[in-house]
Amino acid sequence: MNCRYSPTGQAWGLLVSLDLFGCNDKIKDGKALNDYVVELCDDVIHMKRYGPCYTELFGEKGTPLAGYSMFQFIETSCISGHFSESDNSAYIDVFSCADFEPEAVKKFTMEYFGAKGCNMTVTPRMYDESVRPAEIKPVMKKVKAE
Incomplete structure (x- = not known):
């Protein structure tokens, strides 16, 4: 895919x-986390969800490890998240082989979770030119930014 990053x-x-x-x-x-994934996929990144969103509560209540973990397969990869109840923080990864707008994901996610602050890291996932001949390079579809 063409990738500006x-x-x-x-x-x-x-x-x-x-x-x-x-x-x-x-x-x-847990329901709000599922709703977040649906809205993110349908309205922000326009990705097809594959199967249900999995949410599980982990860690001993009252400890820094207590909180939900979330995972959603999407047709072009996955979305995962880990949520800490003790300090009201969230750690979310969106990975796709189809193009999407990182700033739109950040804006929507901060608004949805009412976050007061956010650090965003954008990482292009590279491939080895010597292994992947030009004729089979991935082609990313362009997604209209909101």
């Missing part, structure tokens, strides 16, 4: 990692 201008896919701080109580609600 890649040093070569090409990439296999794009990974956006968000570290969110000062979040609202939606991080403590």
